[in-house]
Amino acid sequence: MAKYAWYTRLSDTLHRLTVLTLVGGSLYMSGGLVYTLYMNGRRYEDTVTTPTQKQIEGSTSKDEENKSTPPPN
Template identity: 65%
Template structure:
């Protein structure tokens, strides 16, 4: 059974297909890594902001409590 194309055309076609698949695969992999990194950092920032809000609320409450007796003594 004779092949329709010469060996070098088939080799070039195979090389091209492997290259394209590797580029597409690497692009999908890296895109997934970027999406995961953005999601992970967003989640960490949300947690950090929640801790900061809680800390500031506690400081404000402590200041309110510490100022209340000094105002009643005056």
């Protein structure tokens, strides 16, 4: 293997570190974005499919009103 000058080795090392940093950072940020989108979608799905406390209370209070009120003739 041929010996290179110190500045060639230094520039090669800096280039490799720069490329690895950019690629690694991009993968890290992409993974964080995918995770955030997944968790937000899951939370949204839970809020849409699960009835809220007001809806639960509203349906029970309406049922109680219907039971206490006699049916019209």
